Amino acid sequence: xxxxxxxxxxxxxxxxxxxxxxxxxxxxxxxxxxxxxxxxxxxxxxxxxxxxxxxxxxxxxxxxxxxxxxxxxxxxxxxxxxxxxxxxxxxxxxxxxxxxxxxxxxxxxxxxxxxxxxxxxxxxxxxxxxxxxxxxxxxxxxxxxxxxxxxxxxxxxxxxxxxxxxxxxxxxxxxxxxxxxxxxxxxxxxxxxxxxxxxxxxxxx
Numbered sequence: 361x362x363x364x365x366x367x368x369x370x371x372x373x374x375x376x377x378x379x380x381x382x383x384x385x386x387x388x389x390x391x392x393x394x395x396x397x398x399x400x401x402x403x404x405x406x407x408x409x410x411x412x413x414x415x416x417x418x419x420x421x422x423x424x425x426x427x428x429x430x431x432x433x434x435x436x437x438x439x440x441x442x443x444x445x446x447x448x449x450x451x452x453x454x455x456x457x458x459x460x461x462x463x464x465x466x467x468x469x470x471x472x473x474x475x476x477x478x479x480x481x482x483x484x485x486x487x488x489x490x491x492x493x494x495x496x497x498x499x500x501x502x503x504x505x506x507x508x509x510x511x512x513x514x515x516x517x518x519x520x521x522x523x524x525x526x527x528x529x530x531x532x533x534x535x536x537x538x539x540x541x542x543x544x545x546x547x548x549x550x551x552x553x554x555x556x557x558x559x560x561x562x563x564x565x
Contacts, residue, residue, distance in 0.1 A: 362430060366385075383508070384510050397415055397418040404459065448537070453531065455528045460524050468540050469539075474512070
């Protein structure tokens with residue numbers, strides 16, 4: 361399902377922080393299948409898989425993303441040891457106007473993977489993730505990632521791995537995977553997102 365050889369041969373950007381962007385990371389037939397089985401999320405924000413129906417093509421995609429082959433490519437490309445490091449993922453379906461504020465990700469995260477699952481063309485100038493030179497100015501960016509379906513962004517978390525996007529309100533599908541420092545991070549983060557997801561389900565009823 362994954363174009364791992366292309367990822368292996370794609371140059372990594374190292375300044376101001378290590379990252380790689382790859383369009384069409386998922387082979388098209390499998391991308392369509394995974395999008396068709398994309399889980400329904402109860403609202404905006406991040407949702408852990410425990411609160412979603414993970415099935416079909418989406419389940420197959422996640423099995424490959426969480427597998428050893430993808431992990432080895434990331435380890436080699438970013439020169440980081442992920443052996444015995446826990447991995448977790450969350451799913452997004454919608455974006456709120458308040459989302460996209462500039463941040464670097466928490467220090468407990470080692471690698472962040474964002475895989476966009478939207479249509480083949482992104483309909484807006486907003487909602488495009490910008491990789492930034494600082495933590496205050498969205499216009500001071502050195503790369504911009506269109507969240508079209510199948511586009512992959514991977515970066516190594518650092519104190520200057522600033523990113524964010526202009527306000528967008530609407531459907532914006534994304535999978536986020538993180539290798540983190542220890543299991544306590546997984547328990548805390550998945551628990552926090554899980555509580556939020558349950559509350560959204562309750563109020564939506």
